[in-house]
Amino acid sequence: MDYKHLGYFVAVCIIVFGSVISWWLKMFLTERTILKRISLLEEEK
């Protein structure tokens, strides 16, 4: 087993999956704050 090259592969996996997951979380949180604001605005009316 070549551990150095395994390390490269693992790094790539972490970068790819990590960025996808953190992107999804960002979208989720943005969406939640916007929805909250919208419902507040609608209540005001």
Added chain:
Amino acid sequence: MFTALLKKDLLIELRSKEIVISMASFGVSVILLYSFSFNESPKTFSIFASGLLWMVFLFISVLGLHRSFSLEKEFDAIGLVLSAPVNRSLIFLSKWVSGFLFLLMAQIIIVPLFWLFLALDIPSQIGLWLLVFIMADLGIAAVGSLVAGITLRARMSEVLLPILLFPLVSPLLIAAVKSTDALMVGLPFEEWKVWGAIIFTFVIAFSVTGVLIFDYVSEE
């Protein structure tokens, strides 16, 4: 109409001479700095000469394009021109040609000084050499006018113009550097015709796109 628009640009420039003068003096001072910082023999320097030369031309074309378009912005002249019943493609064409002419005029001042200061050899195929300059200038002016039109009304337009222009123009820069290089060494056209073809394609692609698409740029 096209000639009227072009005449307007050229007349303004003829009276003030601010665009060509600023382009040329900036270019010459950069060349002066080159000769200070690369204190090498002409033989060594000639390896990098064409690359450095085209870099200067890119910088000064940003300068000139920005000035030429912000002149329009100063009195909101472009608003007037745009609201006039003029085909916008003609505005692009006039800006393209005037940008090309300004760049060429600045080069007429810069290039001889470059050769003189850095003691370079004069290329043997002088006609082809001039043709490369003219074609590449047409390319730079075409993309440049298009990008300047896009960024004209943005905040920080003076920063946005080079940020967008340099990546777009990179194939043209490579091709122009490679062909001037080849000409300075005296290679026959057969050896570098690929680069000629790329310059030609670039000019055609962006002038046609410019004419077709400028209609849609910042329609108010």
Added chain:
Amino acid sequence: MNSFNSKRIPNIMAVIIIIMLGAGLKIVVDYSLTVDKEAGYLWAQKIFYYHVPSAWTAFLGYFIVMIAGVQFLRTGNRKWDQIGVASAEFGTFFCLLVLITGPIWGQAAWGQPWTWEPRLLTTLILFLLYIGYFMLRQFGGHYERVARNSAVLGIIAFLDVPIVYLSLKFWSADTQAHPQLGMSEQSSLVLNVFFFNLATFTLLFIYMVWYRIHILKLKQKQLELTHGL
């Protein structure tokens, strides 16, 4: 308007994508092991199953930006502008993945992280261009103008791609020999794994763009509410 995750189709899609990503990882880890043995750098070779699909997705994204730009200029429909922005964002997202995974692979395969390789360079040039694109959107002024100008930019940016690629190909022909196998030279197993990941990434891209457009619409609604429209 509801949350994106309360809709049925996006949810199904998300589940499929998660399963496909997991299955893809599993396949890449053990299935293709038998094929790559001769390659010498076993594990590093597998990076390609993520690197190349990212690149394809990035270019797909930029292609859609161009199409959306043309459509927006023709119709003036806000929907096309939203599709354009969302595609540009995720094109750039995958572009960044390409630019990070490429040098890691280069380090493993050639012992140097950056080589002047035409495709990697084309990606870098596009990435720089799209940074300009987002700056233009940021500083461009009012909405109508930004939408128009960035549509035009999206079109000319994609038109530039073939010229950039060709010139870099001729330029780097003498600088760096890039060891690469043609598609037909790969064994069918490698290709199957590769296309599986490609499908996953494309699906992921569609999901991302969809989610982003949903949020853009929500933002627009919020804006309209605050201005009392």
